[in-house]
Amino acid sequence: MAGQTPILDQFLRSVASFVQNRDGAKLQDFLQIEPPLSDIYQQMIQELRRRYPSPQGDNELLQRCEGLVPRTKGASSWIAFPTFMKLYFAFLRDVNVDNLLETYNRLRGLLNQCVMALGDSQMGVIVLPTVFYLSKVLAKLAMGLDRRPELIAHLLRSEGLADREESIEKVTLVEQSANVVREAFIKCLTDRSGTPGPQGKPEGKRIGIYLMANLCLKLLFQCGKLRNAEQMFASISAQSPPLARFPASQRVTYLYYLGRYLFSNNLFYPAQIALQSAYDQCHRQALSQRHLILTYLIPCNIIMGRFPSQKLLQRNEAQGLAEHFEPLRRLIIRGDYIAFRQHLSLSSSSAQWFSRKGTLLAIRNRCEILVWRSFCRRVFIEGGFHGDLQVNGQRGPPPYLYLQKMAVATQWLRSKHNQLPLNGNSNLNTPQYYGPQTISEPTDPDYADLEDPSRVAAPEADQSILGKYGDYISPDSFFDEGGHSQQNTPGQLVDGDPNVDFEGLELDPYAAIDDFEVDQPSLLMREIESILSSLLTQGLMRGYLTHRNPRFAIPGARLRGALPTGYPNVWQTISAREREDSSVPGWVRPPPTIIGGPAMAAGGRVVNLSGARPVGVQ
Amino acid sequence: MSNSTTQTKAEPSDQPQQQQKPQVLEEDDEFEDFPVEDWPQEEAEQAAGSAANGGNEHLWEESWDDDDAAEDFSKQLKEELKKVEAAH
Numbered sequence: 001m002a003g004q005t006p007i008l009d010q011f012l013r014s015v016a017s018f019v020q021n022r023d024g025a026k027l028q029d030f031l032q033i034e035p036p037l038s039d040i041y042q043q044m045i046q047e048l049r050r051r052y053p054s055p056q057g058d059n060e061l062l063q064r065c066e067g068l069v070p071r072t073k074g075a076s077s078w079i080a081f082p083t084f085m086k087l088y089f090a091f092l093r094d095v096n097v098d099n100l101l102e103t104y105n106r107l108r109g110l111l112n113q114c115v116m117a118l119g120d121s122q123m124g125v126i127v128l129p130t131v132f133y134l135s136k137v138l139a140k141l142a143m144g145l146d147r148r149p150e151l152i153a154h155l156l157r158s159e160g161l162a163d164r165e166e167s168i169e170k171v172t173l174v175e176q177s178a179n180v181v182r183e184a185f186i187k188c189l190t191d192r193s194g195t196p197g198p199q200g201k202p203e204g205k206r207i208g209i210y211l212m213a214n215l216c217l218k219l220l221f222q223c224g225k226l227r228n229a230e231q232m233f234a235s236i237s238a239q240s241p242p243l244a245r246f247p248a249s250q251r252v253t254y255l256y257y258l259g260r261y262l263f264s265n266n267l268f269y270p271a272q273i274a275l276q277s278a279y280d281q282c283h284r285q286a287l288s289q290r291h292l293i294l295t296y297l298i299p300c301n302i303i304m305g306r307f308p309s310q311k312l313l314q315r316n317e318a319q320g321l322a323e324h325f326e327p328l329r330r331l332i333i334r335g336d337y338i339a340f341r342q343h344l345s346l347s348s349s350s351a352q353w354f355s356r357k358g359t360l361l362a363i364r365n366r367c368e369i370l371v372w373r374s375f376c377r378r379v380f381i382e383g384g385f386h387g388d389l390q391v392n393g394q395r396g397p398p399p400y401l402y403l404q405k406m407a408v409a410t411q412w413l414r415s416k417h418n419q420l421p422l423n424g425n426s427n428l429n430t431p432q433y434y435g436p437q438t439i440s441e442p443t444d445p446d447y448a449d450l451e452d453p454s455r456v457a458a459p460e461a462d463q464s465i466l467g468k469y470g471d472y473i474s475p476d477s478f479f480d481e482g483g484h485s486q487q488n489t490p491g492q493l494v495d496g497d498p499n500v501d502f503e504g505l506e507l508d509p510y511a512a513i514d515d516f517e518v519d520q521p522s523l524l525m526r527e528i529e530s531i532l533s534s535l536l537t538q539g540l541m542r543g544y545l546t547h548r549n550p551r552f553a554i555p556g557a558r559l560r561g562a563l564p565t566g567y568p569n570v571w572q573t574i575s576a577r578e579r580e581d582s583s584v585p586g587w588v589r590p591p592p593t594i595i596g597g598p599a600m601a602a603g604g605r606v607v608n609l610s611g612a613r614p615v616g617v618q
Numbered sequence: 619m620s621n622s623t624t625q626t627k628a629e630p631s632d633q634p635q636q637q638q639k640p641q642v643l644e645e646d647d648e649f650e651d652f653p654v655e656d657w658p659q660e661e662a663e664q665a666a667g668s669a670a671n672g673g674n675e676h677l678w679e680e681s682w683d684d685d686d687a688a689e690d691f692s693k694q695l696k697e698e699l700k701k702v703e704a705a706h
Contacts, residue, residue: 143648218649247656256649281662283652292649306678315664334688357647377683382696383703405699412698563683571680 005047007040008089015085016068019126028129031088033107034137035097048093062086069123080117081127087113100145101155104173107138108180115184118205124187128208135181135215142177143222178219178228185212185232189239198588200241209240210250217257229261233586242590252282252289258586260296264358267585268366269578272300274587290317298325299359302332303366304578305570324353332367335375338417338439340368370570372531373540376401376552377567379409386562398543399562403550406528410438437524438531466491525550539573542566 011030018027032041052061065082087110097103111134118124118131145152191205200206213232220229243251259275262268275297282290294317298308307329313322327350331340344351344364354360383405388396418440435441466474478494480486488494532552535541543554543566554566 248659248662249652249655249657252652253649281659283654283657283661284664285661286652288650289652292647301678306680307682309677309679312677329682330688333682333685334691336691374683374688378688378692378695379699382692383699408699408702409695412695416694567683569680569683571678 003051005051007044008047008051011044012064012068019068019081019123020070022123022126024126024129027126028133031130031133033088033091033110033134037092041092045092048089052089052093054090054094058086058090061089065089078117078120078123080113080120081123084110084113084117084127099155100141101152104138104141104145104152107134107141108176111135111138111180112183115180115187118184118187121191121193125191125205128188128205131184132208132211132215135177135184135212138177139181139215139219142173142219146172146174146222172223174219174223175225175228178216178223178225181212181216181219182228182232185209185216186235188212189235196241197239198242199591202241202245206241209236210243210246210254214250214253214257217254217261221257221260226261226264229257233258233261237586237588240588242588244590248281248283252278252293255281255587256289256293256296258584259293259300260358261586262584263296263300263362266362266366268300268303268362269575270582270584272297272304273582273584275300287317290315291319291321294318294321295357296359299354299363301571302328303362304574305370324350328363328367332370333374335371335373335378336413337368337371337375338413340371341439342417369535369538369540373535373567373570375409375413376406376532376535376541377563379405380552380566381563383409384562387557398553398555399557399566400551400553403525403528403532403545403552406532407522407524410524410528414438414440437522437527539568539577540570542568 014030015027018024018030032038037045048057048061051057062082065085066079068085069078069081071077091106091110095103095106111131114127114131114134117127185208188205188208188211193204194206195201195203196206202209213236216232217229220226243254246254255274255278259271259278262271262274275293279290279293279297282293284290294308294312298321301308302325308318308321308325312318313325327343331343341364342348344354344360346355351360351364354363380399380401384401385397385399387399473493473495474491475488475494476490477485477487529545529547529550532541532545536543536545541552543552545552552566554562557565
């Protein structure tokens with residue numbers, strides 16, 4: 001009886017018929033791997049262990065699997081598939097889920113073989129659903145282990161893998177998985193059957209392009225290797241059929257990841273288009289997905305000068321977002337740049353959420369200029385010259401703002417914040433000769449000693465320093481000024497006593513220009529000038545600066561008034577500039593040859609779905 | 619992070635599975651798989667009177683310069699500038 005394998009026989013017959021009928025969905029349905037497996041699988045596993053024990057039964061098992069594919073002229077036409085089936089049976093037979101690292105490696109090997117089977121130009125498409133299924137299971141396992149590394153830490157240690165980290169770049173399980181999934185993605189993308197390319201349809205393996213791409217992107221985001229996605233987006237741009245021809249779930253997921261990718265590359269305008277489209281196409285009841293999309297769509301818009309409306313923030317999916325974005329909005333509108341910095345400093349609790357979402361640096365770096373614009377605008381409103389109100393008579397000077405008022409406002413803001421001590425010491429009465437004048441930054445710990453030279457210990461007095469850096473500051477021999485090698489007395493510092501005062505001997509390269517002229521602008525004024533120049537260059541303010549008698553002047557304000565002329569609408573300015581190129585890298589739109597089609601007329605902002613036909617694996 | 623479980627009862631009719639589990643939106647950073655493969659665009663749009671296209675205007679505020687959120691700040695700034703002017 002030991003040789004009888006009725007269930008396995010039945011199983012193989014079914015698999016053979018699925019292959020013959022090219023029924024990929026049913027094949028996938030049969031090839032279960034995730035516990036708990038039903039009784040029938042348990043019985044089949046028993047049969048495998050009895051009849052084809054590991055490893056001596058493997059060859060015979062492979063021979064049986066070779067019968068699953070049609071033969072042409074005596075040779076199997078699709079040799080990757082029997083090998084995959086053998087691995088599948090071996091996986092069921094041998095897997096030990098108590099060892100999650102081993103399970104992971106087996107599963108990755110299994111998927112790898114399945115991807116090879118996918119590569120066949122005729123038959124490969126049959127295993128596409130199986131590739132997708134195995135990829136998902138592998139991704140789930142890898143991401144689970146990534147979140148709970150303690151589950152396999154002891155296994156990595158015992159294999160000596162943990163110690164290798166320092167010498168070679170660590171390739172995490174998640175990244176390994178992404179690499180296998182990317183192989184599958186490439187096989188889907190490069191299917192040449194039917195009509196390939198941007199004119200083509202999602203048929204054959206191309207059905208799986210975005211399924212595999214989305215899974216790969218999920219893994220790449222998880223392991224922080226976004227740069228690896230660049231080639232994927234480039235390949236999609238070059239070879240994929242239009243995204244609009246794929247099902248909504250794939251479109252939305254893809255546009256979400258694409259938008260996030262563009263966001264993290266500081267391409268906020270295309271990111272906003274992709275994310276807005278993801279949001280617009282997302283099922284209205286898919287709240288968690290809509291919530292995540294908004295988490296990135298909102299900062300995209302804020303960076304370009306648009307805030308979410310109350311209406312948007314009150315939607316179900318926006319729940320919890322207002323508490324993060326409303327304070328930001330108030331700070332940007334108010335113009336208090338010190339409060340803005342404090343709000344988003346790494347030590348503040350309000351920054352934590354943005355940091356976790358990966359949006360902190362973009363918001364901090366990109367929004368501060370908006371805060372300065374608001375600040376300057378307020379100073380202009382309260383302290384600027386708004387132009388001659390008399391309509392008749394001589395043409396008066398254009399509206400302007402003395403930058404001295406900006407300086408006063410800056411000092412005021414600093415003193416206002418120093419009531420609650422800001423970051424360590426900052427005494428406004430003693431002028432600072434270096435560093436930012438508009439804000440007090442804590443001294444970098446590396447330079448803290450410069451502030452307080454008494455903290456620098458003489459190395460010979462400090463054996464720990466000598467022990468650590470002795471080979472550098474007190475080597476056995478050294479080269480003198482003449483380039484001759486000299487022996488050094490052990491323990492003697494070759495550069496001499498660090499506390500010797502050389503001040504009297506030092507050359508001062510600035511001696512000639514160091515006499516402060518009477519009309520020399522202060523460092524603060526220089527800093528304000530440079531910030532306003534930046535605002536002018538970016539088009540966020542309009543007018544010009546005068547350097548002598550420093551002013552910001554707003555010419556041509558007669559018609560529209562000083563404020564709208566000098567401080568134009570941020571969103572309109574940025575979007576007008578960016579709109580010139582509304583293409584989104586990585587997003588394949590339908591070709592513009594459709595006569596009267598709205599795709600081009602709408603500047604590419606609207607996805608025309610009227611001609612889209614849903615496709616899907618099932 | 620405070621009020622993440624209050625919305626589970628919203629929209630009682632025709633829910634897909636997503637709404638059944640309590641929503642811990644804040645902690646879940648993973649973009650979940652959709653329970654359905656495809657849907658028509660009507661199901662993506664907000665039920666309450668949304669125009670078919672270009673209905674985004676009301677979602678975003680472009681003009682915020684004169685928001686009164688900073689009235690107090692402006693007032694203080696004005697006084698400070700006056701004070702300095704008077705001193706000169």
